[in-house]
Amino acid sequence: MARAMVSVPARARRGEIIEVKALISHVMETGHRRRQDGSVIPRDIIRRFVCTYNGTEVFRAELHPAIAANPFIAFSTIALESGTLALHWTGDNGFSVTESAAIVVE
Amino acid sequence: MSRRLSRREVLRAAGAGLASLVVVRPARATPDTMQEAIRQVVGPARITPGRVTLELPPLVENGNVVPLAVSVESPMTEADHVRGIHVFTERNPRPEVLGVRLGPRAGRARVATRVRLANTQSVVAIAELSDGSWWSASADVVVTLAACLEEA
Amino acid sequence: MAPGPPGACRAWTRRWRLGVALGALALASTVAAGEIPLAQRRSGYDFMSPQTRAMQDDDTANPGLLWVLEGEALWRRKAGAAGRACADCHGAAGTSMMGVAARHPAFDATRGRPVSLEQRIRTCRTDRQQAPPLAWEGRDLLALTAYVARQSRGVPIQPVIDARVQPFLQSGRAFFERRQGQLNLACSQCHDDNWGRRLAGNVVPQAHPTGYPLYRLEWQSLGSLQRRLRNCLVGIRAEPYDYGAPELVELELYLMWRARGMPMEAPAVRP
Numbered sequence: 001m002a003r004a005m006v007s008v009p010a011r012a013r014r015g016e017i018i019e020v021k022a023l024i025s026h027v028m029e030t031g032h033r034r035r036q037d038g039s040v041i042p043r044d045i046i047r048r049f050v051c052t053y054n055g056t057e058v059f060r061a062e063l064h065p066a067i068a069a070n071p072f073i074a075f076s077t078i079a080l081e082s083g084t085l086a087l088h089w090t091g092d093n094g095f096s097v098t099e100s101a102a103i104v105v106e
Numbered sequence: 107m108s109r110r111l112s113r114r115e116v117l118r119a120a121g122a123g124l125a126s127l128v129v130v131r132p133a134r135a136t137p138d139t140m141q142e143a144i145r146q147v148v149g150p151a152r153i154t155p156g157r158v159t160l161e162l163p164p165l166v167e168n169g170n171v172v173p174l175a176v177s178v179e180s181p182m183t184e185a186d187h188v189r190g191i192h193v194f195t196e197r198n199p200r201p202e203v204l205g206v207r208l209g210p211r212a213g214r215a216r217v218a219t220r221v222r223l224a225n226t227q228s229v230v231a232i233a234e235l236s237d238g239s240w241w242s243a244s245a246d247v248v249v250t251l252a253a254c255l256e257e258a
Numbered sequence: 259m260a261p262g263p264p265g266a267c268r269a270w271t272r273r274w275r276l277g278v279a280l281g282a283l284a285l286a287s288t289v290a291a292g293e294i295p296l297a298q299r300r301s302g303y304d305f306m307s308p309q310t311r312a313m314q315d316d317d318t319a320n321p322g323l324l325w326v327l328e329g330e331a332l333w334r335r336k337a338g339a340a341g342r343a344c345a346d347c348h349g350a351a352g353t354s355m356m357g358v359a360a361r362h363p364a365f366d367a368t369r370g371r372p373v374s375l376e377q378r379i380r381t382c383r384t385d386r387q388q389a390p391p392l393a394w395e396g397r398d399l400l401a402l403t404a405y406v407a408r409q410s411r412g413v414p415i416q417p418v419i420d421a422r423v424q425p426f427l428q429s430g431r432a433f434f435e436r437r438q439g440q441l442n443l444a445c446s447q448c449h450d451d452n453w454g455r456r457l458a459g460n461v462v463p464q465a466h467p468t469g470y471p472l473y474r475l476e477w478q479s480l481g482s483l484q485r486r487l488r489n490c491l492v493g494i495r496a497e498p499y500d501y502g503a504p505e506l507v508e509l510e511l512y513l514m515w516r517a518r519g520m521p522m523e524a525p526a527v528r529p
Contacts, residue, residue, distance in 0.1 A: 003324045003325075003327045003328050004324075005318065005323060005324060005327065007318035007319075017213035017214050018213075021318045021319055023318070023319060023321065023323075023324065024324075025321075025324040025328075027478075030199070030222070032199045053211070056211070058208075058209070058211045058212065059206070059207070059208055059212065060206070060207040060208075061204060061205065061206045061207075061217070062204065062205035062206075063204060064200060064202040064203055064204065065199075065200065065222075066195060066198050066200065066202070066203040066204075066221050066222050066223075067203065067204060067219060067220070067221060067222070068170060068171045068172070068219075068220040068221055068222050068478070069170070069171075069478035069479070070321045070324060070478070071219070071220070072218075072219055072220050072319055072321070073217065073218070073219050074175075074217065074218040074219070074319070075206075075208070075212065075216070075217050075218075076212055076213050076214045076216060077211055077212055077213060078211055078212070078213040080211070163307055163308075163309045165307075166307075166309075167306065167307050167310055167460065167475065167529035168475035168476055168529045170475050170476060170478050171313075171475040171478065173309045173312070173313065250458075250459035250460070
């Protein structure tokens with residue numbers, strides 16, 4: 001059960017640059033580690049993170065195994081209008097999680 | 107912007123004619139594989155050091171989780187903004203770390219995350235601007251405990 | 259110095275120096291064998307880099323809070339044959355659980371000995387909720403412990419020490435001061451005598467459990483105090499007692515008493 005924490009200011013002034021922080025629980029198994037018997041533990045990572053703002057993509061990231069477990073990403077976007085920021089993580093083994101945050105822009 | 111052919115696609119095309127070709131990946135990235143990975147993203151364009159700031163602690167307490175931030179000087183307007191930010195390492199098992207796409211709606215060209223660093227090494231950040239120019243910064247990090255190559 | 263023949267003077271000086279040296283050694287061992295003076299106690303937080311501290315301080319970026327979030331969901335979820343959620347008996351955790359983690363391990367009258375917070379949660383799970391036991395160091399137990407411990411953030415550590423608890427506290431103290439393992443080291447030798455110095459690239463902390471359960475960068479996960487204690491025991495090549503073993507609970511009790519008055523930081527971040 002993946003838990004995600006999204007931090008978006010609840011309110012902002014129009015045109016203000018706001019910071020978005022996203023944290024999600026995920027082991028980010030690199031695919032380089034080996035078990036005691038020498039077999040490789042298969043890669044299992046989040047590969048893509050996309051943020052849309054009222055449907056328009058405003059940020060996208062491709063993640064590689066070098067991103068630490070429980071990936072954290074912080075980025076900014078301009079508060080243009082009230083609505084919803086949708087954050088979407090996808091990855092290996094059909095991993096897919098979406099979290100939303102509302103923002104009021106005055 | 108036209109998409110560059112990945113090495114995999116070139117090899118697949120070559121492999122169609124050379125069925126016995128075996129590709130052996132190095133166990134760890136080297137400065138050469140890092141340069142190759144950077145060229146995969148940038149192509150033949152010139153990369154100029156500057157305009158990019160790479161924030162990393164000089165001495166990390168644990169290579170498993172290293173806070174990293176990249177920021178690029180840019181007005182982030184429609185006419186002049188940062189299109190992409192890419193991060194690479196010299197000595198992790200693979201050189202690619204992160205590839206970010208942004209645009210004028212970002213307001214500010216800055217991304218922060220946490221990365222794994224397997225060894226004391228250099229980290230490189232590349233920025234692509236809307237005018238097609240490429241800029242870079244690099245930082246040396248001392249890692250006292252290895253991260254990626256741990257036993258399960 | 260009294261006047262006398264030159265030879266006698268030198269002999270006296272030699273004995274005097276030896277006496278001073280032995281005295282200094284005796285004094286040093288007495289001082290070294292003691293506790294850290296209360297005013298000199300520092301949380302592991304103080305020994306961390308600014309970046310790791312920032313990770314702990316930011317509630318929107320502290321990875322330990324992912325477990326707290328899960329714990330909050332588990333707190334409200336009905337479980338077991340009794341079909342009860344923690345909330346059904348305990349209400350809002352912010353009220354009912356405030357200070358609880360700061361007072362554990364606590365004496366359990368039915369068992370006649372102190373129990374850790376994890377043991378208390380496991381007991382509730384099986385006895386009150388009539389649900390299968392929560393696995394030691396499993397995701398659910400860690401999440402619930404993290405959620406409960408979070409409600410004590412900022413509360414000074416204050417385990418209740420009365421006549422019943424005293425023998426267990428002394429036992430925990432003896433464990434802390436006893437040389438063990440193939441490396442024949444006592445906890446006190448590093449954490450009382452050599453805190454602040456470096457060992458293999460990392461600073462030796464004073465070993466106060468102010469932040470547990472915590473997100474350890476080395477684990478890339480949240481973990482309990484007992485997980486850390488077991489790691490340490492493996493480190494000195496000593497017996498890593500099972501989770502819930504009386505030795506570990508007594509050691510926890512002593513560590514909490516040793517940290518009395520220091521504020522809880524759970525869930526902390528540590529290298």
